[in-house]
Amino acid sequence: MSVRTTSRPRRSAALGAGAVALVLLTTGCAxxxxxxxxxxxxxxxxxxxxxxxxxxxxxxxxxxxxxxxxxxxxxxxxxxxxxxxxxxxxxxxxxxxxxxxxxxxxxxxxxxxxxxxxxxxxxTAVTLRTQDGAVTAKGFSTPLTLHASDAPLTVEDVSGPLDLRSTDGAITTRSVSSSRVRARTEDGSLVLALVRAPERVDAGSRDGSVTVELPEAAYDVRTEVEDGRTNVSVLEDPASSRVVSVTAEDGNITVRPAG
Known part of the structure; x- marks a missing residue:
């Protein structure tokens, strides 16, 4: 097993409105x-x-x-x-x-x-686009495409292809056995926890950390980070068909064994 670590430095009008609200509250005009x-x-x-x-x-x-x-x-x-x-x-x-x-x-x-x-x-495959509301998805074996704005995404116990994207919200996955996972966040952390060795993972974040947990296997790990640190502690093999690509801006990258 090879371990790789790199780092880079890094009044009056209001009172009137309040009085109106108080009157409405006390008179029940709602x-x-x-x-x-x-x-x-x-x-x-x-x-x-x-x-x-x-x-x-x-x-x-x-x-x-x-x-x-x-x-x-x-x-x-x-x-x-x-x-x-x-x-x-x-x-x-x-x-x-x-x-x-x-x-x-x-x-x-x-x-x-x-x-x-x-x-x-x-x-049935599901494609969802949402804003201003948390999303949870659990138990799917079909493709899931979840894109959110101002909303966190939580995905659990899925095995179909995943395409996840969130702006101003974190992405968290648990017990994922999907062979292909694509996930992107802006202004939010990203955690991918896989329980079966994937064929392809493409993960990235702008202004947030990225953590990828992988089952035991050899992976072709490709990372790129700005203003953050990278720590890879899974078995690496550039010739592996299992490709894990992770990028981050203003955040750390961690690729580690599951469990």
Whole structure:
């Protein structure tokens, strides 16, 4: 085993608004998402014409899991309150194999909370684009493409090809047995934990550290770092067909054995 380590250096108007808010609070003049606050789950189901589900979401936490049926099943939890403005609302629309999730929550002292659980037929690939909401995906054997803005991504117990990207959010994977993994972050850390030796890993970060954990095998490890350190402690073989490419700007790179 070879170990490689390198490093490089590195008042009055506000009071008026507050008074208005206080009056609204004390008089109960607020717009609610529903009479009961929208805490009860709502459900929607639809059939797919193909084998790929595309999801476009904003301002909502998303949970993706394989389902046991032939339809996509969506469960929504939504609550919202605005003291002065339009009534908060959550919308879901389906067009072909595309699901669009939108939350409208604007006004004085607006507060909304949305969460969606999406159950996908087991043989369906998923492509998701979202902003302002954490994403978790677990248990998939089909391809996953998850791109997020201002949102962290967490992926666990998957075996299909992975394409992950996050801006202003960390990416964390656990128990991944995918043969091909591509992951990119901007302003966030990246952790890839694999339990089966991959054929190809392409990982990179701008302004964040990158950690790749690999099962025992020989790898062709290629690293490039700016303003950070690199530590590789897996068995390296430039002739190996298993290629692990890792880049980082303003962050450290660690490639180490799993476990």
């Amino acid at each position: 717009q609610d998402a529903s009479a009961d606050g929208g805490a009860e789950p709502e459900h929607k189901s639809f059939a797919l014409t193909g084998r790929t589900l595309t999801v476009d979401s904003d301002d909502s936490r998303i949970e993706l899991v394989p389902g046991d049926g032939e339809e996509v099943r969506v469960t929504r939890w939504f609550s919202g309150r605005v003291l002065l403005g339009s009534t908060p609302r959550a919308e879901w629309t389906v067009e072909g194999d595309a699901l669009t999730l939108r939350v409208s929550c604007a006004g004085l002292l607006a507060h909304c909370d949305a969460r969606h659980r999406i159950e996908v037929p087991a043989d």
